Amino acid sequence: MRLAPEQLEKYIHLQSIVDRQQADAARVRALRAYYTGEHPVMLTDRQQEFLGPLVEGESFTFAHNLVRVVVNTLAERLSVSGFSINGVTAAEDDGTAGAAALWALWKQLAADLTEQELYPAAMRDGRAFLMVDFDADTQQPRWNMYEVDDDRSGIIIHRDPEDKRRVLFATRYWWTFDPLTPGTTGIERKTVYLPGEVRKYRRTGNGAQWQPVQDVNDAAWPLPWLYQDGTPMGVPVIEFANPGGAEAENFIGMQNALNKSWLDLMAAADASGFPILAVEYSDPNAMLGPSSSDDNLSGSDELKIAPGRLMELAGGTLHRIESANLTPMLDVIWALTAAIAGVSRTPQYYLRPVGGGDVPSGEALKQLESGLVARAVKRQRVWGQAWEEVLRMTMRIAETFGPGLGVDPDASITVEWEDPSTRNELLQAQTAQTHKALGVPDEQVWAVLGYSPEEIAEFKASASADKAAQVASIAAALRTQQIGSANNGRTNNTLQQNGASGNGGVAQRGETA
Numbered sequence: 025m026r027l028a029p030e031q032l033e034k035y036i037h038l039q040s041i042v043d044r045q046q047a048d049a050a051r052v053r054a055l056r057a058y059y060t061g062e063h064p065v066m067l068t069d070r071q072q073e074f075l076g077p078l079v080e081g082e083s084f085t086f087a088h089n090l091v092r093v094v095v096n097t098l099a100e101r102l103s104v105s106g107f108s109i110n111g112v113t114a115a116e117d118d119g120t121a122g123a124a125a126l127w128a129l130w131k132q133l134a135a136d137l138t139e140q141e142l143y144p145a146a147m148r149d150g151r152a153f154l155m156v157d158f159d160a161d162t163q164q165p166r167w168n169m170y171e172v173d174d175d176r177s178g179i180i181i182h183r184d185p186e187d188k189r190r191v192l193f194a195t196r197y198w199w200t201f202d203p204l205t206p207g208t209t210g211i212e213r214k215t216v217y218l219p220g221e222v223r224k225y226r227r228t229g230n231g232a233q234w235q236p237v238q239d240v241n242d243a244a245w246p247l248p249w250l251y252q253d254g255t256p257m258g259v260p261v262i263e264f265a266n267p268g269g270a271e272a273e274n275f276i277g278m279q280n281a282l283n284k285s286w287l288d289l290m291a292a293a294d295a296s297g298f299p300i301l302a303v304e305y306s307d308p309n310a311m312l313g314p315s316s317s318d319d320n321l322s323g324s325d326e327l328k329i330a331p332g333r334l335m336e337l338a339g340g341t342l343h344r345i346e347s348a349n350l351t352p353m354l355d356v357i358w359a360l361t362a363a364i365a366g367v368s369r370t371p372q373y374y375l376r377p378v379g380g381g382d383v384p385s386g387e388a389l390k391q392l393e394s395g396l397v398a399r400a401v402k403r404q405r406v407w408g409q410a411w412e413e414v415l416r417m418t419m420r421i422a423e424t425f426g427p428g429l430g431v432d433p434d435a436s437i438t439v440e441w442e443d444p445s446t447r448n449e450l451l452q453a454q455t456a457q458t459h460k461a462l463g464v465p466d467e468q469v470w471a472v473l474g475y476s477p478e479e480i481a482e483f484k485a486s487a488s489a490d491k492a493a494q495v496a497s498i499a500a501a502l503r504t505q506q507i508g509s510a511n512n513g514r515t516n517n518t519l520q521q522n523g524a525s526g527n528g529g530v531a532q533r534g535e536t537a
Contacts, residue, residue, distance in 0.1 A: 036193070036195075036216055036223070037234060039182055039192075040180070040182075040195050040214070040216075043180050043182055043195075044173065044175070044180060049173065049174045049175030049176075050175075052149055052172055052173075052174045053174050053175075055148055055149055055150075055270050055272060055273075056148065056149070056174070058089075058091045058272055058276065058279065059091050059092055059095065059148045059272070060092070061085065061087045061089040061091075061092065062085055062087075063085065063086075063087040063089070063279065063280065063283055064280065065079050065080055065085060065086055065283070065287075066280070066283070066284050066287070067079070067287060068291075070291070071287060071290075071291050074294060075287060075290060075291070079287070086283065086286070086287070087283055088282050088283055088286055088357075089279075090275075090279060090282070090361070090364050090375055091148075091271075091272045091279060093370070093374060093375055094271055094272070094275075094364070094368045094370050094375075095144050095147045095148055095271050095272070096144060097370055097374050097396070098147060098271070098370070098396065098399055098400060098403075099140075099143040099144045099147060101396065101397070101400040101444035102139070102143050102400055102403060102404065102407070102441070102444070103136070103139060103441065103442045104130070104135070104136075104139065104411065104439055104440065104441060104442075105440050105441055105442045106123075106127055106440040107123050107126050107127055107130075107415070107437060107438065107439060107440060108123055108437075108438045108440060109121045109122050109123045109126065109431065109432075109435050109436065109437055109438075110435050110436050111436070111438075113440070114126070114127040122429065122430055122431030122432065122435070125429050125430055125431055126415060126419075126429065126431055126437075129164075129165070129418070129429060132164070133165075133166065133167055135167065138154070138167060138169055141169050142154065142169050142264060143264075143403075143407075145169070145171050146264045146265070146266045146407075147266045147270070147271045148270060148271065148272070149171060149172045149270060150172070150265070150266050150269040150270040150273075151172055151263055151264060151265045151266060152169065152170070152171055152172065152263075152264050153169070153170045153171075153172070153179045153181070153194075153261050153262065153263055153264065154167055154168070154169055154170075154261075154262050154264065154410075154414055155167070155168045155169075155170060155179075155196075155260055155261050155262075156260045156262070156414060156417040156418050156421055157260065157421070158421050158422070158424075158425040158426065160241075160425075163425075163426045163427065164422075164426065165418045165421050165422050165426075167414070167418075170196065170261075173195075173197055176197070176199070177197050177198040177199065178196070178197060179194055179195065179196045179197075179261060180194065180195045180197075181194050181261065181263050182194065182195065191259050191261075191263075192218075193216055193217055193218045193219070193259060194216075194217045194259050194261035195214060195215070195216050195217075196214070196215045196217070196261075197212065197213070197214050198212075198213050199211065199212055199213070200212075200213060210228055210229065211226055211227075211228055212226065212227050212228075212229075213225070213226050213237075214226070214227075214234060217249070217259050217260055217261055218246075218249070218256075218259070219249070219256035219257070219258050219259055220248070220249055220250055220255075220256030220257070221246040221247060221248055221249050221250075221256075222246055222247040222249050223236070223245070223246040223247075224236065224237050224238070224239065224242070224245070224246075224247075225237060251420070251424055252424060257417075257420060257421070257424065258417065260417055260421070262410050262413045262414050262417070263410065264407055264410050265406070265410075266403070267402050267403060267406055271368065274367050274368065275363075275364045275367045275368060278360055278363050278364050278367070279364065281360055282357065282360045282361065282364070285353065285356050285357045285360060286357060288353060289350060289353045289354065289357065292347075292348060292350055292353060293350065295347060296347030296348070296350070300344075300345040301342060301343070301344055301345070302342075302343045302344075302345055303337060303340045303341070303342055303343070304340060304341045304342075304343055305339055305340040305341075306339055306340065306341070307339035307340075358376060361375050361376050369395030369396060369398070369399055370395075370396060371392045371393055371396060373392075389446060390445070390446075393445065393446060396444075397444050397445050400444035401444060404441045404444070408438075408439040408441070411439045412437045412438075412439060415437055416433050416437065419431050419432075419433040420433050
């Protein structure tokens with residue numbers, strides 16, 4: 025804010041160039057290639073002859089890809105289950121706290137699908153981004169997930185050099201797309217998001233200068249990004265940084281060694297399938313002389329060995345060199361798999377084939393998954409704060425550009441997550457019974473069991489309906505009893521009147537009764 029407009033414009037472009045060089049786009053592209061299974065193939069000259077066409081195909085390459093398994097195994101343990109505002113959850117909200125409205129927006133924006141893209145991208149590249157925007161057509165906020173810039177497209181966050189927690193602005197790069205000419209059209213776009221304004225640029229090549237551009241629906245350049253009182257709304261790009269950086273960085277070398285070990289095993293298996301034959305001569309004079317030319321395939325000095333052929337030797341003995349034991353090579357493969365499991369803190373039974381008896385259960389399963397669960401909990405804490413920033417920005421945008429959500433943006437927001445541990449239904453049921461015995465409300469017990477706010481709301485509605493039916497049944501029984509008592513009273517009065525009238529037969533029966 026202390027810079028003049030011309031100085032700010034120059035600073036934006038210079039800082040963009042510096043940060044884009046420092047973003048290490050080549051590293052990001054390599055990490056994405058490893059995630060998808062595009063690993064480097066290391067073959068010897070002999071292996072290249074018979075394995076090259078197999079493992080270096082244009083569409084698919086050879087890889088025992090554990091990068092994707094490690095990332096996805098952890099991502100599957102992360103799922104937001106609800107929110108609480110000022111301590112009130114969506115299931116407990118009676119319409120005043122706003123937690124139910126926030127959860128309804130979460131469902132409307134299909135945020136559970138966004139999670140499936142956001143978390144793996146953040147763990148694969150080291151970070152990913154969520155942009156909060158407003159849809160003028162639906163009059164509702166919207167969320168868009170973007171990946172980190174790879175020198176083609178994506179987002180870069182520019183931070184204060186003196187305070188890395190403070191975001192100065194964000195830049196999004198992309199290329200325009202023309203459906204008539206798919207691919208790069210030669211026009212690169214850049215949008216700069218500052219705390220109080222949005223600036224759009226374009227250029228026709230890497231060597232060209234960035235030029236301001238105003239889209240069709242833009243009322244001005246730059247676009248204001250302000251509250252109704254004129255104060256800046258803040259940068260609408262929230263970073264989901266993976267603790268420790270990209271997951272695969274710690275075991276890329278072991279992944280390469282694992283692929284190479286599989287290739288060596290295939291080469292050894294090839295040699296075992298086609299064994300080497302050796303001839304031992306007792307008479308040196310009977311030995312075949314060296315071939316004068318490899319082109320002389322019909323000469324007497326050539327041996328053609330193939331299935332169905334008979335070999336007759338004079339003065340020599342034929343030997344078959346037995347193949348080596350492949351078990352040590354398999355041991356190397358599983359040793360590398362175990363090393364990757366240890367470095368990534370991913371249980372081995374996710375990374376290698378196991379039998380039914382090899383899958384742990386009970387307390388053993390809990391101990392083996394402790395590292396994986398700890399990693400998930402750490403990301404819940406870090407990304408829970410990021411989701412809180414997203415929700416606050418969403419509420420402010422809804423109030424500024426639309427009817428609002430009816431939620432105080434300054435309220436205390438807590439993101440609730442599903443339990444990352446493997447679900448033990450018996451243990452959870454016992455825990456719920458203990459909580460129930462201690463007088464914990466039903467809503468809390470249902471939450472312990474892992475039910476969603478919608479399911480808890482249905483349980484509450486069903487319980488209310490059951491109570492209403494029970495009360496109605498009791499009331500009906502009471503009314504029936506009162507009617508029966510009244511009828512009995514009228515019958516007794518009739519009997520007494522009949523007896524008083526001198527009707528002996530009736531009176532006698534009444535006395536007998």
